Amino acid sequence: MKKMICIVCPKGCEMQVDVNDGISVVTGNACIRGKEFAINEILHPMRTFQSTVKTIFPELPMIPIKTDDVVPKEYLFQIIEEIAGIEIKDKLKCGDIIIQNILGTSVNIVSTVDMYLYF
């Protein structure tokens, strides 16, 4: 039996997962997304990732970025290293790709601002 908090939405349901003969039984989840999360969490925990990178623009010296989907939890520190040296030299829109297929995950690092809105 494993206890966990669902992190999919702010409700934060307290769930319990019992694995019987390889079948996971999830209780405590208020919706189906909690069950999916719990099963993933046992098999392979996935997380979203957000950080910032430098730019050459004095108007916005740093911009926020994110992965456009969840990545394996154990990759988070490696991703930080991958993006450490980046300097953005072009004006980006929200969702523009900065690194494609990061660490072979088929997930991209994208901008989360539209720089055109600010300068």
Next chain:
Amino acid sequence: MEQFDIVIIGSGPAGLAAALEIEQSGLKQIIIERENRAGGILKQCIHDGFGLHRFKKRLTGPEYAELFLKRVIEKKIPIYKNTFVTEIIEMENKSYRLTLVNSEKSLFEIEAKALILANGCRERTAKQVFIQGTRPAGVYTAGTAQYFTNILGYLPCKKCVILGSGDIGLIMARRLTLEGAKVVGVYEVKDTPSGLSRNIAQCLDDFDIPLYLSKTVTKIHGDKRVEAVTVQKVDLNLNQIPGTEEIIACDGLILSVGLVPENELAKSLGVELDTHTKGPMVNQSLMTSKEGIFSCGNALHVHDLVDFVSESAEIAAKGGIRFVQNKGEEELIHVEFDEKSFLYIVPQKINLLDIEENIHFYFRSKKVLKNVSVVIRTGDTIIFKKFYHNMKPPEMETISVNLKNVLQNKEICFELKEGVST
């Protein structure tokens, strides 16, 4: 002097949502923002989890703000940026005159028929929590640490202690850890965390950052820079327990000890404040005790979810529009509630002459509760009942009720009943 129907103070998610609502009415409006960029606190909230209610998507703070900002720019709604409000006075004709200052126009005045206070909240600082010792460099509020890390791009400390388990502190624990700093632990004086459970899970547990309940920081060591802090256990009455002191070496102390509505402007206008929320007292259209002055978002009461910030802004904007178009009459009653059960309920007043539409109530319980029902009573009649498996002070709850033709004796009272629903 330029005249406006409605002036909005603050361009955070509340101000932007209010502006988009007002735009549809054709009234003349302007947003006043003291910073050089619109978006409010969301600019630095680069983590995701915003907009799940409203957009059914996991947006980051900047993405959420931009969904509104883009439309504000498209609709050419004017924003005075880098502009401070220095004074607001009520004129004889019931309009408001604002004195503003910015570098372009220096000191200038505008007039408004209605005001929407969307100026957000501020963090409690070290001055407001009792800690011994000097105030060396390295003591930051969590929001300041977030600003340094996410906007300016440098780490405020290498090894830190976080005091308080508020959400911003939890979010910063994860952020600093990912950026290479060591977070020794989060210390919470109460016996339950004040942040959302999901943030305990994804920001602390994921990174093996310990959370210590019923423990607080009692002393800061170091002259120029923080060198260590003393932490100590407290009993259930929050009294420090002698002999439990422990010295922890660190170069930073981050305070996440709560947020308070930015109520200075409201105070200076003579608006009546609520001792529970620390924000203005309002009726269901979020109008304060001063006619024509509305409040929304974190300026009204501290929200944990931005979705409800936007919702409250739209309610205040609709109220403002109606006020400008036809100043309605008011007959107010107080919303009574059991102070042992609830931390607060907003709105605090109901205008009986304006109860055609559903009224949105926002409230928090005073403690962690399981299996309780919220009951709204008028006289002896129960007009609303809703069952909750869990209720926690960090999680604001909302209900929407129609009070038309149901209020007896001009009374409305919120109660919490324990036990499983029937």
